[in-house]
Amino acid sequence: MARVGADLRRQDFVKATVKVIAEHGVANATTRRIAAAADCPLASLHYVFRTKDELFYAVYESLFTLPQQSLDQVPAGLTPSETAAEMLRQVVNWFSTNPDLARAQSELFFWTIRNQPEMATKIYSVGVEATEQALGRTIGNRLDPAALKATSRTLILLFDGLLVAWTAHGDLERLKAETETACQALALLVSSHSPAPGS
Amino acid sequence: MARVGADLRRQDFVKATVKVIAEHGVANATTRRIAAAADCPLASLHYVFRTKDELFYAVYESLFTLPQQSLDQVPAGLTPSETAAEMLRQVVNWFSTNPDLARAQSELFFWTIRNQPEMATKIYSVGVEATEQALGRTIGNRLDPAALKATSRTLILLFDGLLVAWTAHGDLERLKAETETACQALALLVSSHSPAPGS
Amino acid sequence: MARVGADLRRQDFVKATVKVIAEHGVANATTRRIAAAADCPLASLHYVFRTKDELFYAVYESLFTLPQQSLDQVPAGLTPSETAAEMLRQVVNWFSTNPDLARAQSELFFWTIRNQPEMATKIYSVGVEATEQALGRTIGNRLDPAALKATSRTLILLFDGLLVAWTAHGDLERLKAETETACQALALLVSSHSPAPGS
Amino acid sequence: MARVGADLRRQDFVKATVKVIAEHGVANATTRRIAAAADCPLASLHYVFRTKDELFYAVYESLFTLPQQSLDQVPAGLTPSETAAEMLRQVVNWFSTNPDLARAQSELFFWTIRNQPEMATKIYSVGVEATEQALGRTIGNRLDPAALKATSRTLILLFDGLLVAWTAHGDLERLKAETETACQALALLVSSHSPAPGS
């Protein structure tokens, strides 16, 4: 093994872990398998991460930050309703494009809830806030804070629901249809909070 | 008598498994622990269920049909929008009243997806259909089939999203607030599909 | 493996453990080696003893009781001094005849002191009392209790010292010589507490 | 400077090892812990001592010579009996004042016996001779060589026995009482070899 910085090594293991979890599930993501996926001796894993849990926490954290990056890829100039709907489309698009990551994230969420509930809660709330802020950046001035919060939370609700649904049926077409319905519901919700357009 | 004894035993194990999963998580729901919770010798478990997987499938199935029973506890005489919203309230009420079962269900869902995807898919779709039918029984004649399907699916989306959210933050008050927002979104969706009331 | 009672199995493992400790030392008495010595699968060891520690405690206890059995093989009709000296000779004879057991006992003593001090203390004191009682049975009426206690404790002091010495030099002849000197010192101590013979 | 630095480092590691052994036991005296106790990088340990064994031998040697320094703190002008007894008191006093060192010494003795028996034997015999010589310096001319040897060996026997006893019960008062009895036995032994005082 080339002598690389510890940080680089950490990233390798995190990546390998995501891969293994996606392929075999958290339950079967053993240290041996992860080490093999990273093409490293088992002991090296424990040199970089003291315990398997520590590794998993790192993975969970890194995974939970990913989908939020797609929140800002929404074009400007849309109405609030259209903006919220488009955001939902974007994150759904993210996970349907990265099924492995999405799957791993879901399972790791429950794993972390069991093993370090406070951490899971904290990271979840960070995600919620990030969503709220992204929404606020785009349409904040056109929606009162309470409506903003309600909208972002519902967006996340629908996102998680769609993730579960897609996990269950695995049908991409159906996912798209359901996403559109969800977008519609979300848009209606935003509209009900917004002043009538043009008025 | 022998038959009955065996069936009773199955139920005992299923119950014990739910309890153990709720308390320790699927990952730590070992056969030993389950047998202990059922107050039975370990070998008996394998006498009744050939493998641990077989037991878990049975548990998954039994768990997944539970929340649907709350779908029919919706009063008559409501508008379609109010009916859908009330249904969502009912199922959320179910899982907030039975946190153990809800938690176990979530985890088992992902477990089954890994170990017998087809079965998980099938049971999920049974759940979806049950929801659609319950909705249809109440407001079917006032909503066209496509709208009915969209509504029931969105209901499930929101349900799953709320379950995840509650699992993450564990705050009952917040769950209630989020549920109301979700109900509002759902009601708006139904309204948009319904003919204007009174027209 | 024949289905034998759990107690029999325990004894097998205890025996095997003594053998392995004698041969490789406590530090290298691994569960694998012990299982191999007992000609059993590794998992069987953990079926009978929950942990390695539990096994070691059992071994320590069984070992500590052994040398005491040689305390009663002292002929009657001796003077108190001769009796005490003869007892010391007997226990030294025991460990020089069973070097493995003696060695294992010494090492396990320190191991137990580290891992379960109270237990080590308790078992040690049981040994002390057994010695005192054996001495009392033979010459109790010819020695006041305080002298009896002092004698038995000194006997044990010399016993432990001789065990260490023999462990260090491994010279049987020298052990015998040292034992005789020790017996002499012990006898003199007893005499100093006894009424002058013949007086 | 370089030389001195290296030697200093050796001493640091030896000290740290004693501390770690006293605190955690030989079995848990890992190189990592020792390096940490010495506040040095792990690799440095192997830079100064080729192997862990080499380090432990050095520690064993340094520890074994310590208690002998207390042998010469015996006042002059005592009878041979009193001198021998006082010597025993002194060494017992040493280890009861330095329980850590005494504990570490005991454990290291058995460790060395396992890993390099010849060395352990040699160092033990050096200790025996040092005792004999210290005794000889004080009362050599008043005791024939054979008696001197017998006395010094018995002194060591009692010393080791008392160390074991104290390790087992940890009761300082009891240790003192047992020490006095041992001193008495030792004194009687010396007396029996000495010409009657004043004759």
Place this chain on the structure above:
DNA sequence: TATGAATGAGCCTTCATTCAT
């Protein structure tokens, strides 16, 4: 020389499952 990085070997323990009674 000095040390962070890396690792092969091995340890204790647990698990789902089967066997023998």
Place this chain on the structure above:
DNA sequence: CATGAATGAAGGCTCATTCAT
């Protein structure tokens, strides 16, 4: 039928040591 006894396979982790800089 029912169950105590038994086990192959695997898992997470640690250790003394060496490598590369």
